Amino acid sequence: MSRPTQLTIDLQALCENARTLKGLAGPRGTMAVVKADAYGHGAVACARALSDLVDGFAVAITEEAIALREAGIELPILVLQGPHSPEDAQVMSSAALWPAISSEHQIDWLEQLGARFDQVWVKCDTGMHRLGLMPHEITSARSRLTPHSVNDIVLMSHFADAEAPDSSLTERQLRRWVQVSDASSSGSFSNSAATAGQIETWESWMRLGYSLYGGSLVALPNGYSLKPVMQFESRIASVRWIDVGESVGYGGRWVAHRRSRIASIPAGYGDGYPRAARDGTPIGTQQGTALLAGKVSMDMVTADITDLPALEIGSPVTLWGDSPCIDEVAGYCDTIGYELCTRITQRTPRRFHRVTSDRD
Ligand SMILES: Cc1ncc(COP(=O)(O)O)c(C=O)c1O
Known part of the structure; x- marks a missing residue:
């Protein structure tokens, strides 16, 4: 190394943060978000370090998931953008990934292929207006997805403004989430800010990215702290x-x-x-x-x-x-x-x- 500029990635701090956040989250499952090379921290090293502490990983696109599989990561991997083509859906199915489905045309591709997955997540647009099926489309999407999901269909949504206290957008999203969710099935809504800010919501999985790496856009409850990784x-x-x-x-x-x-x-x-x-x-x-x-x-x-x-x-x-x-x-x-x-x-x-x- 010719010059002294470097990044040190503290995997011990990463694991401590995961334990802290799990302590905040209670019985919910933890999906560690390791997209974009684990927010620049190194996806393979971070996923290996976290493998005993979390219940799965989330990435944005299939290539990121395949890189983790090739590095020997065996935990479930959720692909947040879902398939971008029928071929992409085929690769996801062959690599035993979990797709997050957010449009009717993605469901068409699964039907054409007869693809089957251990779990399929279905994304509802509760107000972010970026990806996801509208609340009134969820019931029919779930029934179309049933033949393609062996074990579970998880309803998911994403907060647009969880870091802002008393956000009316968050309130609107939560209202829609309650209307569309069925408490007997599985769901995932919280990101880091919602978890750290303890936004109360029905869900079985939280999806944590930034906070695992020690950053936070909101203050954690008293007695809890995160370490920069x-x-x-x-x-x-x-x-x-x-x-x-x-x-x-x-x-x-x-x-x-x-x-x-x-x-x-x-x-x-x-x-x-x-x-x-x-x-x-x-x-x-x-x-x-x-x-x-x-x-x-x-x-x-x-x-x-x-x-x-x-x-x-x-x-x-x-x-x-x-x-x-x-x-x-x-x-x-x-x-x-x-x-x-x-x-x-x-x-x-x-x-x-x-x-x-x-x-x-
Ligand atoms: C769909 C989805 N879920 C979860 C996350 C994790 O969010 P955070 O890093 O704020 O925990 C992201 C991050 O952008 C995301 O896009």
């Missing part, structure tokens, strides 16, 4: 003093109002650090928080370290992880931590901390 770290590569009135970086956005000491860190948007980061975005160091100064470039970020005199070339920095956490950094970039962790590029090496669980 991803540490995005580097070391200072260059330090210089600049005079009052001098600027830093492209376009001269940050201007020194006092004589200033500037550190350059070898990580930029080519590594996944967001170019949208504003001046003042926190960067963690062992001496305290340094503040981003100047536009992020492809391979570098620059920070004002005038008040942190002990920092020098080689001092470690945390771009996000324990401090600052990814949600805090995202706030300075007008985005959410979900986007930051999934946009880490291939150039950034990933190092996994192994799980030391009971079975090790």
Whole structure:
């Protein structure tokens, strides 16, 4: 490794988060969402680490599921987008995946193929208006799907606004969910925000993504906390003093109002650090928080370290992880931590901390 920029993925923290969330969830089954390479954390490593703790995995598309199967993952895998073609449905059936069905034409494909699955999930559009059958279509969809599902048909829906307290959209979705669900059958509604925010809903499965990785858009109940799984770290590569009135970086956005000491860190948007980061975005160091100064470039970020005199070339920095956490950094970039962790590029090496669980 020629430069010190890297991601450390703490699989122990991932497992602790899973235990914490299961503690919040009671008897519900846990579907760990590992799409988009486990939100940038490494799907195969995360799925292996979680295999004894969760009841299944969810991915967006078939290729993601096949990669997990090829890596030896045997737990159920739900494909959230369902089949995109009859051929896709055939692959799902051959790999023993669970399709999430959200349209009549997907049901047509299953009928044409005579495809059979251990479980089929049927998605109801309760108000997100992205995917899913409308509530009045669910009864007929369920009966058309019955021959294609050996064990269970699980009704699912997805919250559009679970992180907002007292959301009228959430209330509307919950009303429709109650109308369409039949308490004797299986259901899945909650994502991370609904689980962490303890939105009360009828369901047998929760689908957890972001919170497993230690991020949260809502405060957890007292006594519960999550640990960041991803540490995005580097070391200072260059330090210089600049005079009052001098600027830093492209376009001269940050201007020194006092004589200033500037550190350059070898990580930029080519590594996944967001170019949208504003001046003042926190960067963690062992001496305290340094503040981003100047536009992020492809391979570098620059920070004002005038008040942190002990920092020098080689001092470690945390771009996000324990401090600052990814949600805090995202706030300075007008985005959410979900986007930051999934946009880490291939150039950034990933190092996994192994799980030391009971079975090790
Ligand atoms: C259909 C569906 N279910 C569950 C999730 C998991 O959501 P979260 O990462 O907020 O837990 C997602 C994520 O986008 C999703 O699209």
